[in-house]
Amino acid sequence: MHGREPLMGPAExxxxxxxxxxxxxEAATALVRLRDAAGVRVxxxxxxxxxxxxxxTYAELADFDHLRGVEGLDAEELPLIGPEDAQEVAELLEPGSAALIVLIEHxxxxxxxxxxxxxxxxxxxxxxxxxxxxxEAVRAAEARVAAGE
Structure with a gap:
């Protein structure tokens, strides 16, 4: 993966x-499925x-003991999300909660x-x-259509 062409699609x-x-x-498994999806790249x-x-604290998902059985979780990724990003996200979290930061290419x-x-x-x-x-926007549009607008 490290020899890949520069990113071509928009990233998020x-x-x-x-x-x-x-x-x-379940969240870890969903991330593995996302890696296998054709429309995005983790x-x-x-x-x-x-x-x-x-x-x-922050860590790779494969480093969590309870997630070690999730197949495909240890796939190679580029190390682009760093400690500064983790700290910024940690400041947003309430005590007793967690976050998963995911960088994807469309x-x-x-x-x-x-x-x-x-x-x-x-x-x-x-x-x-x-x-x-x-x-909400779809419901509002449907209501306008139903009202003949």
């Missing part, structure tokens, strides 16, 4: 939070845990991004819209 850093001071097996990931006293947009760069353009911005906001 996600912070997924959990209400307890652990990353569940570039790096890092877990941050803030214990009940407020002390924060492979589905790779060709469009390359074409854009070829003409001197670039992806200037991106906005993450929470699913509940989309659902």
């Amino acid at each position: 850093l996600l912070v997924l939070t959990f209400p307890e001071a652990t990353i569940s097996t 570039i790096d990931s890092l877990a941050v845990v803030r214990d009940a006293e407020g002390d924060a 492979l589905w947009a790779e060709e469009a991004a390359a074409a854009l760069r070829a003409v001197g353009g670039r992806i200037a911005s991106g906005v993450r819209i929470p699913p509940e906001n989309i659902e």
Whole structure:
């Protein structure tokens, strides 16, 4: 993986939070499935845990004893998420909670991004819209359609 061409598709850093001071097996398994998905590539990931006293630690998921049985969790990643990122995320966490930081590349947009760069353009911005906001907008649009607007 280290000899790979430079990133071509847009990349995104996600912070997924959990209400307890652990990353569940289900979440780790979902990350493995994401690695296998055709539309994105997991570039790096890092877990941050803030214990009940407020002390924060960070580690690779494969370093957690309770996750050692998750097949595919130890896949090689580029070490791009560092201690500074972990500390910043830890400051957002409530004591007794955890987060998974995931850096992904949107492979589905790779060709469009390359074409854009070829003409001197670039992806200037991106906005993450929470699913509940989309659902609300869909309901509002459906109501307008039903009302004949």
